[in-house]
Amino acid sequence: MLIAERLGVVVGRRWLLDGVTLTVRPGELVVVLGPNGAGKSTLLACLSGALPPSSGSITIDGRRLADVPATDLARRRAVVAQTNVVTMPIHAEEVVTLGRMPHEERAAHTRNVVAAAMAAADADDFIGRVVPTLSGGEQQRVHLARALAQVWPEDLSRTRYLLLDEPTSSLDLAHQAQVMATARSLAESGYGVLAILHDLNLAAATADRLALLDDGRLVADGKPDEVLTPATISHVFGVTADVVERPDGRGPLIVPRVPAHCPSRIGQWSLS
Amino acid sequence: MTAAILPAAARLTSAHTRRQRRRLAVVAGAAFTLALAAIAGLAAGAVAIPPGAVLAALAGVGNDAVAAAVVVDLRLPRVLTGCLVGAALAVAGAAMQGLFRNPLADPGLVGVSSGAALGAVFVIVVLGDAAAPSRPLLLPFAAFLGALLATVVIQRLATFDGRTTTAMLLLAGIAINAIAGAGLGLAAFFSTDQQLRDLTFWTLGSLAGTDLRVLWTAAFAMLAAVLGLALFGRVLDACLLGEREAAHLGVDVERSKLMLIALVALGTGAAVAAAGIIGFVGLVVPHLARLLVGADHRWLMVVSALLGAALLLVADIAARLIVLPAELPIGILTSALGGPFFLALLLANRRRFAV
Numbered sequence: 001m002l003i004a005e006r007l008g009v010v011v012g013r014r015w016l017l018d019g020v021t022l023t024v025r026p027g028e029l030v031v032v033l034g035p036n037g038a039g040k041s042t043l044l045a046c047l048s049g050a051l052p053p054s055s056g057s058i059t060i061d062g063r064r065l066a067d068v069p070a071t072d073l074a075r076r077r078a079v080v081a082q083t084n085v086v087t088m089p090i091h092a093e094e095v096v097t098l099g100r101m102p103h104e105e106r107a108a109h110t111r112n113v114v115a116a117a118m119a120a121a122d123a124d125d126f127i128g129r130v131v132p133t134l135s136g137g138e139q140q141r142v143h144l145a146r147a148l149a150q151v152w153p154e155d156l157s158r159t160r161y162l163l164l165d166e167p168t169s170s171l172d173l174a175h176q177a178q179v180m181a182t183a184r185s186l187a188e189s190g191y192g193v194l195a196i197l198h199d200l201n202l203a204a205a206t207a208d209r210l211a212l213l214d215d216g217r218l219v220a221d222g223k224p225d226e227v228l229t230p231a232t233i234s235h236v237f238g239v240t241a242d243v244v245e246r247p248d249g250r251g252p253l254i255v256p257r258v259p260a261h262c263p264s265r266i267g268q269w270s271l272s
Numbered sequence: 273m274t275a276a277i278l279p280a281a282a283r284l285t286s287a288h289t290r291r292q293r294r295r296l297a298v299v300a301g302a303a304f305t306l307a308l309a310a311i312a313g314l315a316a317g318a319v320a321i322p323p324g325a326v327l328a329a330l331a332g333v334g335n336d337a338v339a340a341a342v343v344v345d346l347r348l349p350r351v352l353t354g355c356l357v358g359a360a361l362a363v364a365g366a367a368m369q370g371l372f373r374n375p376l377a378d379p380g381l382v383g384v385s386s387g388a389a390l391g392a393v394f395v396i397v398v399l400g401d402a403a404a405p406s407r408p409l410l411l412p413f414a415a416f417l418g419a420l421l422a423t424v425v426i427q428r429l430a431t432f433d434g435r436t437t438t439a440m441l442l443l444a445g446i447a448i449n450a451i452a453g454a455g456l457g458l459a460a461f462f463s464t465d466q467q468l469r470d471l472t473f474w475t476l477g478s479l480a481g482t483d484l485r486v487l488w489t490a491a492f493a494m495l496a497a498v499l500g501l502a503l504f505g506r507v508l509d510a511c512l513l514g515e516r517e518a519a520h521l522g523v524d525v526e527r528s529k530l531m532l533i534a535l536v537a538l539g540t541g542a543a544v545a546a547a548g549i550i551g552f553v554g555l556v557v558p559h560l561a562r563l564l565v566g567a568d569h570r571w572l573m574v575v576s577a578l579l580g581a582a583l584l585l586v587a588d589i590a591a592r593l594i595v596l597p598a599e600l601p602i603g604i605l606t607s608a609l610g611g612p613f614f615l616a617l618l619l620a621n622r623r624r625f626a627v
Binding site (some may be wrong): 048049069072073079081084086087088090091093094095111112114115116118124127130146150 | 280283287288343510524562
């Protein structure tokens with residue numbers, strides 16, 4: 001289990017995270033939601049070990065995160081950041097192969113894992129392509145493949161975790177669904193998966209649990225239909241929304257209300 | 273899932289095989305070019321010696337004692353220096369560019385070379401004759417310190433939150449070059465005629481005047497730097513993804529950065545101690561090498577070392593032949609070639625570097 005207890009991160013006088021307690025269990029897909037600046041990426045940075053929290057503690061499978069050796073940690077959890085800018089001419093499969101860096105193994109095995117991870121992320125079409133020539137969404141799939149390769153399930157004796165920061169932000173509709181389906185199936189095969197998303201409906205349809213952050217605090221943590229109520233949506237996002245049943249029955253469907261008349265703000269700054 | 277994996281694995285294998293073949297061919301070609309350049313470097317000069325006689329002199333079977341003396345005693349040390357200086361500058365450039373994820377991070381452009389020259393000149397002018405007996409050790413060490421100081425300043429200024437911006441990198445370089453330029457100018461103002469001649473050697477670069485005792489120390493340092501940097505190939509590959517991503521892969525980024533900075537400073541400092549400031553080798557050579565073998569640093573380092581050595585030998589031959597019986601400083605030649613290359617690089621990447 002990946003457990004954050006009473007996490008606090010302070011920069012200057014501002015608490016980016018304040019008393020956040022969150023658990024990612026093996027076999028579970030947890031989606032973190034919240035408005036811009038709520039502290040989602042900060043939480044992910046803490047859970048990945050990149051950012052030591054100002055207060056609170058993080059443990060991974062019973063050990064303090066800071067005490068786990070870097071290579072050992074790299075074999076247990078992989079991270080896909082929000083932005084990945086590779087500017088040098090490196091091939092897609094070379095990026096994915098870097099995911100196998102923490103593992104000591106034969107080259108043939110590496111190649112099989114890389115091929116499998118690229119196929120799973122639907123990035124195998126980019127074999128032989130140079131990464132900076134790929135589109136943003138295509139690069140995102142390459143980085144997902146790299147993370148999958150890093151924690152590929154070859155022995156299931158230890159739990160693996162996948163931390164994804166807006167993995168669907170540059171993807172088209174089909175690939176958004178596909179990435180989340182991959183995350184789901186990984187969770188079902190025993191991974192602990194945490195993903196930050198902005199699309200409430202995609203989150204509600206795929207997540208086992210939702211964690212809702214607002215202004216650095218965890219305001220709700222539970223099943224999608226418990227968390228995504230008109231009251232919390234209005235409170236956290238400042239949007240009036242109807243919550244209805246999805247036609248396919250998989251979780252709630254959030255329909256934000258659009259005001260019938262949207263007052264234009266442009267007129268306020270009259271030039272005359 | 274397995275059915276979908278198999279074609280991907282096959283494609284991966286064939287792409288890998290094709291690339292390895294191509295890279296091996298490039299390494300072989302670069303090694304061959306270097307061998308030709310080395311023979312030409314031993315053959316060319318005020319006294320031209322035919323390649324056959326060069327090989328005979330090297331093998332110790334020639335019957336021309338004068339040719340043997342010229343080749344083995346005069347030109348061989350110079351050619352070996354050229355090889356090491358070229359390789360050290362090119363590999364230091366490739367490493368810096370990987371570390372900063374920026375193809376413009378050249379030890380010359382960002383001020384590492386001038387920092388090293390300032391260190392060397394300090395030993396010559398300020399310490400002067402008093403330090404002459406310990407100069408073989410002191411001079412490369414001072415050059416290393418100067419280079420190290422410059423590299424640390426650049427790293428501190430240009431990298432913020434794990435990312436490096438081109439503007440900060442080059443602006444920091446301008447500032448360091450200005451400071452080093454002022455120091456070198458001041459040293460020139462206060463130096464004696466003999467010191468002034470030495471000083472010109474540092475600022476324009478030359479393989480001619482190297483003190484053989486300095487050369488031994490510098491050669492050892494350059495060799496250590498090139499081999500040391502080559503060990504960081506995989507780490508530099510990971511750094512291409514970003515510093516935080518490299519850390520997620522289990523790389524000890526802070527420690528690696530310190531080691532890389534020290535090795536870059538060692539290589540550049542030693543190269544400057546041996547041959548003065550020779551600009552643009554660290555910019556041009558890794559760029560060409562990347563076009564040939566891509567950004568995989570283990571290959572990039574090998575090809576950069578071979579091509580850097582070859583380029584410097586060719587430039588040295590030109591420097592020796594163009595104004596016979598005199599000799600041009602080699603730094604003038606590399607700058608004359610590298611400057612337009614730099615402009616072309618900027619032109620090709622206008623959009624990317626405009627941030």
